[in-house]
Amino acid sequence: MRIENSLNWKVGGAAGEGIMTTGLIFSKVVARHGWQVFDYTEYPSLITGGHNTYQVYAQTNFASSQAKILDVLVAMDKNTLGLHLDELSDQSIILYDSQDDKIKIDEYAGLKGKKVDLPMVSLAQQAGGTRLMANNVALGASIYLLGLDLGVLNGVISDIFGRKGEEVVKENQAAAKAGYDFVMNSVGSPLMTVAKNEGKNYLTMTGNEAVSLGAIAGGLQLYAAYPMTPSSSILHTLAAKASEADIVVKHAEDEIGVINMAIGASFAGVRAACGSSGGGFAYMTEALGLAGVAEVPLVVFESMRPGPALGMPTWTAQGDLQFILTASQDEFPRFVLTPGDATESFHMTRLAFELAEKYQTLVIVVLDKHLSESRYTMTLDVTEFKNERHGFAQAPALDSVGFYPRYEVTESGVHERSIPGQVGGNYIANSYEHDKYGFATEEGWVRVEQMDKRNKKFEMMKREILPPYIEDNGGEITLVGFGSTKGALQAGRELLDKEGIKVNILNVSWMWPFPIQAVTDFLNKGVPFAIVEGNSTGQFANVLRQETGLTTEYHFRKYDGRPFYPHEIFEFVKNTLQK
């Protein structure tokens, strides 16, 4: 089941040993050959110790998922040798350092593949570097084995370590060269040759980075957050870019403070967002209703992880879906977007800010650990983005009672808003039900009028729906998913295709208002469909039935914290078709 012109590389080691940086460097080297990469990381919720891995799956023209069987496994510590036995084949190469890690390789029964004893630490030291540069020896060796260009590695090293000075760059490059030469002499010819795909200038970024950049492109002005894995790197990315992007980023006291602060800022006229994972999002729930009733534009990122409660912090899940769709007291219209990869994350987040402002309501952008922290390959056709502002009264006027009727009923349900500082714009943004000026009311008819006004917006919001990702391959079965499942479905389709089995794909990246028409049209074609989702009770299946009446007997549900693998999709489809 190996895809031609692909490579699958993994480095493992203890947390704190620079595993993530090593992986990122390797990934950049491959991407700069014009190949597409998909990087997948696993790590426990620990600061030091614990087992970290960084995996790079790459293909000449398309990569959307990690794959299981490795071409090269780099063991930066002893542990790594024992923890990945089922990811190796007889063709795999394992790089390890018997000297430094005191490894007797014969003791590892069941370790398949060619074991290459690479004295990483001593080669790094001989090359004039420190023991930390052993990672570069492993990189140099990997580059040789997979037929990549050492010059490209040197370029990436220089980009990443450049600010530490020329000396550091040279030492790292020398260590890489030592590793490269060592395996050239000890192993002989490389496993493969990666031909450069000239002219492909890919960007690679994680879902969280794509969301962050999409937000900046969408005119984000204030981001407030409280750290929670796996959403934290949105906060880190935006904080790191704050100065360059000219935005304000606030790590506030808790998630309740975070969302209320963002709502306040938005009320005052800036584009604001906040983000968290399931637990922190649960804290935010009361304020979601505040954004809804006061009609304050707000973008919220929710990156899911397994729960309930603390669950498994560094693993993936799609179990918050139904909670997200209704989280709040009572009802108000909202958008829920579930991008499937980094490209969709970028564009949909940018759009989220426009939608929030246009409809003066809440937009939730949903990710999960797999999307948030995996690195995707993408391109951007344009890098300059125009942002129109929506719904601001240019010259608000007080009416006869001395207030601005900011919540007056309109045909669309949206009324222009004033912002504090504007003469003639006085009104109250109110968490209580209110009349057209924002004054609290308990009158039944006013309540109904304002509920109807807000609900009216939903009809307009439906016109914004973007269609799902659809592949009509004339398949025997259609695989249906949402969010990050997209990549595994695509990679699974590729494996099935090699066996002559055709499948269609429908992945929902715009969850709410639900794309009833597009989904119904495609699933009603008489082809059986299967729902692939990352929770135990079939929450997406529930939503699908609720919105379209469509049901299926074929389900693939995974809730062990691990993402879907292409070979699992392959086996699931084969088993399903045999029934």
Place this chain on the structure above:
Amino acid sequence: MNQLPTKYPYLPTWCPGCGNFGIMNAIKMAILKSGIPREKFVVVYDIGCAGNMADFLDLYGFHGLHGRALPPAAGIKLANHDLKVIVVIGDGGCYGEGATHFINLMRGNHDITVLVHDNHRYSLTTGQMSPTTDQGTKTKSTPEGALEVPMKPLALAVSNHATFIAREFSGNIPQLSMRIGQAIAHEGFSLIDTLQICSVYNPTQDLKWYKEHTVGLEMIGHDPSDKAAAWARAMEEDKLPVGLFYQEKRPAYHQLVSELQSATLLNHDKSVVKMDELLNEYR
């Protein structure tokens, strides 16, 4: 008949004799006296009797969630630091439900004026104990008497780096108004803990009680730049000192945010965002 009220803002719905009347009048006088245009003020109201003032003032208002008035106030100030932001909140919301916001925004010296209507009860929910209720006080939720000792919000504020800390009494409107004026002018986190009568749910602490149990700081001699003295005064129990406990000049939060040096965040133009440079790291 489906008709809206004819008079806006509404007439106050507070009980006769409620301290909120005095506080509201003091706010109105302070705003008038400040000479700052009315549209530059935003009042963020918490939930409770005090928060209901949202319907009685004609200013830009934000009536938030219970205990959560401080974060939107800080958000508004970050979005547009040309605005003057006042928080109207009760002792329950500020010192109880939302205490984490109170503690953290004060040490950030966010430039907001926090007026705590401190009547030592949750009055809108019919008189349960609050964080400032005296130990042993019988209320609906503590029929055998409150077991906790009361919070000392001013001492907390002194030790936790608020830069303007005062206590006033709702019955002394001229002095309260003067203090609110000072707090509005102060660049940084200002707290005025306003002792307030609730004649319905806390009849014991009435006008007479407050007259007997308060003393003006200027009467006993106090230097508001002396932090240690401010803390000692804030810990006093028999006679509650009233006046300015502490004030210091320290940059406000927004004055330290590098991105806000050139203009208010509201005036940062995002109509065209160029991403080329930002994307370099991802190549």
